Amino acid sequence: MTAPLPNFDRKPLPTGFLDEVRAVVGDRLGTGEAIRLQHGSSETHFDPVLPDAVAFVRSTEEVAALVRLCVAAEVPIIAFGAGTSLEGNVTPVKGGLTIDLSEMNAILEVNQEDFDCTVQAGVRREQLNEHLRDQGLFFPIDPGANATIGGMASTRASGTNAVRYGTMREAILSLRVVTPDGKVIRTARRARKSAAGYDLTRLMIGAEGTLGIITEITLRLHGIPEAISSAVCSFETLKGAVDTVVQSIQIGVPVARIEILDDAQVRACNAYSKLDYPEKTTLLFEFHGSERYVEEQVETVREIAGYNGGGEFLWSNLPEERNRLWKARHEAYYAAVNQRPGAVGWTTDVCVPISRLAECIVETKEDLATSSVPSTILGHVGDGNFHVIFAIDPKRPEEMIEVEALNDRIVARALAMDGTCTGEHGIGLGKQQFLVDELGDAVEMMRLIKRAIDPKDLFNPGKIFQL
Numbered sequence: 137m138t139a140p141l142p143n144f145d146r147k148p149l150p151t152g153f154l155d156e157v158r159a160v161v162g163d164r165l166g167t168g169e170a171i172r173l174q175h176g177s178s179e180t181h182f183d184p185v186l187p188d189a190v191a192f193v194r195s196t197e198e199v200a201a202l203v204r205l206c207v208a209a210e211v212p213i214i215a216f217g218a219g220t221s222l223e224g225n226v227t228p229v230k231g232g233l234t235i236d237l238s239e240m241n242a243i244l245e246v247n248q249e250d251f252d253c254t255v256q257a258g259v260r261r262e263q264l265n266e267h268l269r270d271q272g273l274f275f276p277i278d279p280g281a282n283a284t285i286g287g288m289a290s291t292r293a294s295g296t297n298a299v300r301y302g303t304m305r306e307a308i309l310s311l312r313v314v315t316p317d318g319k320v321i322r323t324a325r326r327a328r329k330s331a332a333g334y335d336l337t338r339l340m341i342g343a344e345g346t347l348g349i350i351t352e353i354t355l356r357l358h359g360i361p362e363a364i365s366s367a368v369c370s371f372e373t374l375k376g377a378v379d380t381v382v383q384s385i386q387i388g389v390p391v392a393r394i395e396i397l398d399d400a401q402v403r404a405c406n407a408y409s410k411l412d413y414p415e416k417t418t419l420l421f422e423f424h425g426s427e428r429y430v431e432e433q434v435e436t437v438r439e440i441a442g443y444n445g446g447g448e449f450l451w452s453n454l455p456e457e458r459n460r461l462w463k464a465r466h467e468a469y470y471a472a473v474n475q476r477p478g479a480v481g482w483t484t485d486v487c488v489p490i491s492r493l494a495e496c497i498v499e500t501k502e503d504l505a506t507s508s509v510p511s512t513i514l515g516h517v518g519d520g521n522f523h524v525i526f527a528i529d530p531k532r533p534e535e536m537i538e539v540e541a542l543n544d545r546i547v548a549r550a551l552a553m554d555g556t557c558t559g560e561h562g563i564g565l566g567k568q569q570f571l572v573d574e575l576g577d578a579v580e581m582m583r584l585i586k587r588a589i590d591p592k593d594l595f596n597p598g599k600i601f602q603l
Contacts, residue, residue: 217287223564257286292342299518408471487559521559
């Protein structure tokens with residue numbers, strides 16, 4: 137059993153509609169059940185819902201043409217990237233046409249002297265960094281999955297490097313967007329700052345495809361650091377590990393990455409990724425800068441960790457060692473779910489001010505200890521964001537009910553600490569009531585914006601809030 141969806145009205149496609157779509161994309165229109173199932177599910181705990189058809193596009197002009205067809209026929213439109221979302225963000229709850237942007241994967245321009253680039257929405261983050269490496273540049277946002285840049289923009293992704301380099305909100309300079317009236321707009325120029333009118337770029341970032349379809353993104357880039365050093369450190373207590381993070385941030389150590397894995401997550405990663413770390417709460421660090429500056433950062437954090445009960449720093453300085461370490465971290469979701477063969481994964485995340493982080497994680501760990509469902513904690517604790525992964529037996533529906541109650545308590549705890557119900561997964565289908573709990577009447581303003589821009593509610597309907 138997975139989580140059932142609310143009932144949504146679903147209308148059949150108008151007669152002749154698919155012929156019109158085929159006239160735009162030719163044989164890149166998929167109507168078979170397998171391709172529709174692939175686009176009707178993702179790494180989410182919700183039941184899959186199949187779109188009526190999937191169109192694979194290769195240009196902004198094709199997207200605009202399809203949007204005009206869908207709006208005229210009142211057919212729902214769902215933009216799809218890599219399918220790695222976790223809150224049902226791309227589930228086509230009302231059917232309709234899924235527009236797959238994965239073949240829009242061209243890197244259009246790199247401005248080395250300006251430290252920016254422009255890419256199509258289907259470019260994957262690993263593909264982009266491979267292209268940039270020879271130019272001494274890199275794109276720092278790393279959500280773990282090899283997601284598309286367009287999908288990362290739509291969900292306002294962040295990840296392991298956010299503590300130093302920020303999130304997609306900070307990384308994006310400009311967007312090219314197809315709006316619900318079929319027009320193509322550019323939200324900004326390449327200048328690093330602007331006071332010109334409404335900030336349409338930030339409006340589209342995190343809108344989860346409900347206000348338009350992002351087809352091109354202009355990104356800030358960074359120079360590859362002279363020195364990169366990674367370390368692993370185990371702690372006797374969960375609080376000691378979190379206190380190390382908070383104190384390092386508070387005294388201004390510019391750590392590039394600080395990830396936490398609780399003892400259960402380390403155990404799962406050891407089994408899945410063939411590691412041999414002590415099965416204790418563990419911090420993963422990465423430091424960027426000049427060799428001398430990195431040495432200073434390391435020594436400072438080592439002292440803080442020792443004061444809080446941290447053990448020996450295990451170094452991973454060679455690129456292949458660092459890649460192996462972070463590959464294991466990126467596989468943490470699969471490691472956690474695979475603790476139980478055939479399990480369904482449910483991942484939730486919250487984010488709190490770092491001064492409340494230790495309290496929030498410790499109380500969450502105590503809450504999880506009362507549960508019959510295996511769970512792990514991990515997260516990008518340098519910015520107060522952590523995740524809980526549940527491995528649910530789909531043959532035991534009572535476990536889904538139990539996890540739902542646990543998730544409610546995790547989010548309520550974060551909101552009580554003036555945190556947020558989601559640090560990076562987005563609202564999608566799963567956290568709509570929590571959005572109201574968090575922002576109150578501000579959600580009604582979001583509805584007003586949605587109604588003004590997409591009056592027929594065709595763009596990714598049913599997501600973020602109900603109209």
